[in-house]
Amino acid sequence: MPELPEVETVRRSLQKILPRIIERIYLSPVAPVETTTPAAIRRAVRGSTIQSVGRHGKYLLFDMGQDRSLVVHLGMSGRIMFLAQSSGSREKHTHLELQFLDGTLLRYIDARRFGTISLASNHNNPFLERIGPDYLDRQLTTASYVKRCRCHPGLSLKALLLNQGVAAGMGNIYACEALYQARLDPRRRVATVSDDELRRLLKAIRATLRLGIRYGGTTFRDYLDGRGHRGKMQDFLQVYGREGRKTLDGAGLVKKITQQARSTFYCPAAQH
DNA sequence: GCGATCCTGGCC
DNA sequence: GGCCAGGATCGC
Numbered sequence: 001m002p003e004l005p006e007v008e009t010v011r012r013s014l015q016k017i018l019p020r021i022i023e024r025i026y027l028s029p030v031a032p033v034e035t036t037t038p039a040a041i042r043r044a045v046r047g048s049t050i051q052s053v054g055r056h057g058k059y060l061l062f063d064m065g066q067d068r069s070l071v072v073h074l075g076m077s078g079r080i081m082f083l084a085q086s087s088g089s090r091e092k093h094t095h096l097e098l099q100f101l102d103g104t105l106l107r108y109i110d111a112r113r114f115g116t117i118s119l120a121s122n123h124n125n126p127f128l129e130r131i132g133p134d135y136l137d138r139q140l141t142t143a144s145y146v147k148r149c150r151c152h153p154g155l156s157l158k159a160l161l162l163n164q165g166v167a168a169g170m171g172n173i174y175a176c177e178a179l180y181q182a183r184l185d186p187r188r189r190v191a192t193v194s195d196d197e198l199r200r201l202l203k204a205i206r207a208t209l210r211l212g213i214r215y216g217g218t219t220f221r222d223y224l225d226g227r228g229h230r231g232k233m234q235d236f237l238q239v240y241g242r243e244g245r246k247t248l249d250g251a252g253l254v255k256k257i258t259q260q261a262r263s264t265f266y267c268p269a270a271q272h
Numbered sequence: 273g274c275g276a277t278c279c280t281g282g283c284c
Numbered sequence: 285g286g287c288c289a290g291g292a293t294c295g296c
């Protein structure tokens with residue numbers, strides 16, 4: 001569910017309530033823990049202070065100092081909730097709960113369990129090793145982006161954007177939106193796309209992601225930020241979810257196709 | 273490169 | 285009951 005703008009919105013909402021000292025941790029028996037064990041997480045977390053929250057692509061990195069971070073990926077259905085006080089029982093599918101020294105709580109809820117909970121250090125992060133630079137990282141120059149794209153000549157543009165190894169943070173909604181903004185056909189293979197078009201694409205991607213952040217992300221059903229607020233970006237999408245209707249700006253009809261077993265929405269009249 | 277797969281819930 | 289969903293990995 002959450003893509004870069006949603007994760008960034010969550011990050012910002014949580015940053016405001018930090019730092020806080022962790023007193024107690026609850027992990028559900030089916031918590032999606034990866035590359036480490038629940039016991040190691042309990043050991044690392046208890047008594048430590050969450051100083052700040054970072055983000056790389058769709059990963060949230062809770063910095064606990066001493067070169068240790070709690071890594072959380074929200075998958076398709078993951079949500080994080082900050083609670084000023086313990087209120088009754090935990091929601092169904094709560095997999096992680098941190099209770100802070102002042103009685104406040106942080107909960108990670110994920111029905112489908114496509115998310116990830118893990119531990120990392122600055123120099124050993126098995127997740128970040130696998131993915132490319134964050135799309136909003138200034139280190140990702142247009143020249144280096146074009147170079148990275150050229151490593152995947154056979155991918156369609158849609159698959160290129162969803163590939164987190166090229167650069168990280170795009171998901172299905174913003175990929176469709178960015179391709180519309182760049183006026184590029186999602187079915188085109190990278191090999192048929194010029195350097196100029198790739199530069200245009202990167203610009204469109206960044207503009208789309210920033211717009212998503214400005215509107216606090218896209219809420220279709222479950223997405224809420226750390227304080228329970230809905231996003232507003234769903235009211236500004238040009239193509240996503242508009243099959244058979246016109247693009248929001250009225251440029252043309254939106255068509256829905258399947259690529260990599262996922263829905264792509266685009267406007268054949270405007271994207272080439 | 274592409275499709276199946278992990279999992280639950282909501283909607284037709 | 286079947287299909288779909290904002291993600292990512294694995295095997296062909």
